Amino acid sequence: MVSSATVRILCVAGTRPEAIKLAPILLAAAERPNLDCRLCATGQHDALFDEALRDFGLSPDVRLAAPPHDPSPDVMVSRFADTIEPMLMDERPDIVLVQGDTNSAYAGALAAYRLGIPIGHVEAGLRSHDIALPWPEERNRVMIDRLADLLFAPTPESAANIEFERDVVKGRCLITGNTGIDALLTMRSRLLVGGPVKGRRLILLTCHRRESIGSGIEAICAAALRLADRGDVDILCPVHPNPAVAETVHNFLGRHSAISLTGALPYRDAVMAMVRAHVILTDSGGVQEEAPALGTPVLVLREVTERPEGIASGNLLLVGTDPDRIVAETNRLLDEPALHAAMARPAFPFGLGDASAKILDAIEQYFSSAPSDDHPLPFARTWIMDSAR
CATH class of the missing domain: 3.40.50.2000 (Glycogen Phosphorylase B;)
Known part of the structure; x- marks a missing residue:
């Protein structure tokens, strides 16, 4: 020993x-x-x-x-x-x-x-x-x-x-x-984050799960197009480098004026985007842990999650990859302030840092x-x- x-x-x-x-x-x-x-x-x-x-x-x-x-x-x-x-x-x-x-x-x-x-x-x-x-x-x-x-x-x-x-x-x-919360709070403390951003609200979209490649990613993109057509939101989508994901996302979303496609964001920029987002649509496990601590509502683009603590805290909602469900639940968060406020209460189910x-x-x-x-x-x-x- x-x-x-x-x-x-x-x-x-x-x-x-x-x-x-x-x-x-x-x-x-x-x-x-x-x-x-x-x-x-x-x-x-x-x-x-x-x-x-x-x-x-x-x-x-x-x-x-x-x-x-x-x-x-x-x-x-x-x-x-x-x-x-x-x-x-x-x-x-x-x-x-x-x-x-x-x-x-x-x-x-x-x-x-x-x-x-x-x-x-x-x-x-x-x-x-x-x-x-x-x-x-x-x-x-x-x-x-x-x-x-x-x-x-x-x-x-x-x-x-x-x-x-x-x-x-x-x-x-x-x-x-979770050490992800340690990292998040460390980075959050280094950022200069102002008050609520006026004007069009930001939707942060990330998708990359292997089980969604193909029809699942296409369905998510179809939902994003319908949301972008609202006219009062901007959608930021950092595109995963996996060619099977990137090709689909660029083909579906690359021409809409309300959708910005970027490469993977540096971590500090990703934290800033989560802080400023009105709602996050994601299949990422890490984002499911981080967003509750920031008080940003998350719709989880998966059928099951290994992070049920965020569901229990009220910060996450499972919606899968069905476009109608994604659009309906996102519209509720955009149009019902009381629902958004309930999901936007910061919680720390994954640790205190x-x-x-x-x-x-x-x-x-x-x-x-x-x-x-x-x-x-x-x-x-x-x-x-x-x-x-």
Whole structure:
């Protein structure tokens, strides 16, 4: 076990949301002399990943060359894991942190597990309870939780999901809040945000989910066109770089004067857009967490959500991808001030901004405690941490 020596933490990540949600941990760890926290970029998003980190004054410590792209999530995970494993042998961290449910996160956890390195899962326990929605994210987070030694659940509901799976999930679970709220409040404090914007109201639209590609994205775009025709709104749509999404969005929405299509927004600009929006239409998991804290109503363009806490707080409403439902519910928020006000009350179901501190406290405690029946060290840990030295 690691005693009073510095604990080496290696975060493995590859996408923009992971960069945003791990940034507060990296910043907080830099203030603790007994922690050495580094970041490995898998290359899954590359430019977007680096841009998100720059908003926090950070950059990767280790950068891997992304393996050739393959549309199959299983092939992508396998290729990433094979690339990550030799890097872990070089770095020899005491613990690997992964965040969320991406292919990079699953691959990082899988590679660490093969080598017997303890795994911490940031944002553990989220469940849609439908393995295909979203795919492959639901599969990824279920499998990461089964491999993890420390499970950092953002809410009591996510912790309850872990407890329900105790026959296969063996790690220690702690309720910490979501580090995305840490990042959001940090960035919000840096922005100069004025009062309500006069004139046409802003609708922020984001869509990219794999299960919606094709008819689902087309239906969302059809709803956006009908809303733009109202004449009293502007729609801002940052377009996801996935060609299967971008081509559809540009073909449907690229010629309407009330719709602005942009590339992915830098994180600070994305936060500003969420603050200024009258309503957000999104299938993004991160936005479902962030918008309640900002008091911006969200219509979720999905059939199920693994973030029911925002539904319970009254800030989110599931509407799916049916154009009639999307238009009807958006019109209600635009035309019924009382309904909008009810959904616009700021709420913090995903934490108060102190998740990073709680996660680092838990890691320090983990490595200062002797192994016990309810706190075993992973079976192969001595192989890499001792025999390989």
